[in-house]
Amino acid sequence: MMKTLKMKMVVALISVIVIPLAVIAGTLTLLSLSIERVAGEIESSHQQTTEEIQALLKELPSVTSSEFDQRLDEISESYDVALDVTYQGEQVYGESLRNTSPNGLAFNYTPDVIEGETSRGEPVQAELFLQSTELESKILTYILISIGSGILALLLTIGLWVWLLSKSVLRPLKSVYEASEEARKGNLEYPVQQGKKDEIGRFISSFNLMRQEIKDSFAKQQEYERARQELIAGISHDLRTPLSSIQGYVEGLRDGVVKSEEKQQKYLNIIHKKTLQVDSLIEDLFDLTRLELRKLPVYRQPVVSTLFTDDLIEYMETAEHDHRMLIKGSVAPAVILEIDPLRMQQVMTNLIDNAFRYGGDRVEISTRLSNHNWHIDLMDNGHGMDRNLLEKVFTPFYRADQARTDGGSGLGLSIAKSIVEAHSGKLSVISEKGTGSTFTVSLPFKREDEH
DSSP states (O other): OOOOHHHHHHHHHHHHHHHHHHHHHHHHHHHHHHHHHHHHHHHHHHHHHHHHHHHHHTTTTTSOHHHHHHHHHHHHHHHTEEEEEEETTEEEEEOSOOSBOTTSOBOOOOOEEEEEEOTTSOEEEEEEEEOOOHHHHHHHHHHHHHHHHHHHHHHHHHHHHHHHHIIIIIHHHHHHHHHHHHHHTTOOOOOOOOOOSSHHHHHHHHHHHHHHHHHHHHHHHHHHHHHHHHHHHHHHHHHHHHHHHHHHHHHHHHTTOOOSHHHHHHHHHHHHHHHHHHHHHHHHHHHHHHHHTTOOOOOOEEEEHHHHHHHHHHHHHHSOOTTOEEEEOOOOOOEEEEEOHHHHHHHHHHHHHHHHHTTOSEEEEEEEEETTEEEEEEEEOSOOOOGGGTTTTTSTTOOOGGGGGGTOOSOHHHHHHHHHHHTTOEEEEEEETTTEEEEEEEEEEEEGGGO
């Protein structure tokens, strides 16, 4: 399991405490071996001193006082000890320096009491005080070395964790800050390199995702605005053309230019046709607005697929298509579709009208089943489209240049795609320049025995 940032912080806190203590303990353990060696040497020295003093005490009282003092001085100097000797209740030898190190620190060792007898068998007592500073100096030195090692280990541990946390936290945050500054300036082409998969890594991943979404949103907004400007220009043209025609014919009728009733009827038919064209354009705009606001009503109900296909063909055959052919191809077995018949008829009508508008004089309608989807294919023999236009053909506001001469708004396919998707379906197209196009509507279905 990968360590998270929280785990790293816990490990850092524990290591800052444990490592210096472990270094101090380890250093004291190693140095204690040297202290034990020095203590052993001192113990051996004490043993020799005791033996020599006991031998000297046996010579009392035959030995002279000056000779006794001289030999005790030699023993004291040789073994670096202080001695007090008591004989017959009186101190016969003593030294003032007891147990005090040159640096002023007093080590209150318990004196070694040496019991002895004179040559006459009289009791005599000597107290031996350690005066050597070697052991205490080493103890102080080793304690200072251990504490110094612990402090050094503490500083190194802190430095290591500062470096690690700086590398895993501060540097990525600095990169995020630089990227946010670039984004503020409008440069969204500045990804932050993602490192480990901890909290910082997930933060960077979210930041990069947010940056990409903002970038895509800006690109989509720019495309939307560009298409809207094209739409406004196209609508202005499409509205001006039929309105100009209507105005011209109305003025001709008003001014009495047309005398014959037959010609007047022709003018009225043209005015009616142009009015329907304007009405269709306005209706497309209204549908598009409701789609953008998600307020386009879709009333789904169970519909038998074969009946829907037959009704569609019957309806389209009654429309005026200037001797253009609508052919019924292969038909899939009947299934139940949950659709809004009027909205789906609007989709099919738009697709078929587009096929006839762009050069086709024959549209074949076929249905098939696959992967629990019902497909209706509308295959025409029109001009077809370049492959690079296939991604744009369903884009809102997209208009091919040739559409302007036929009064199309450039909204029909976009509206059709949205209606199909509102039915949990899909609208797709296959086309090649010069060979026609095939539009396919795919919808989920239920078999009749499942209904």
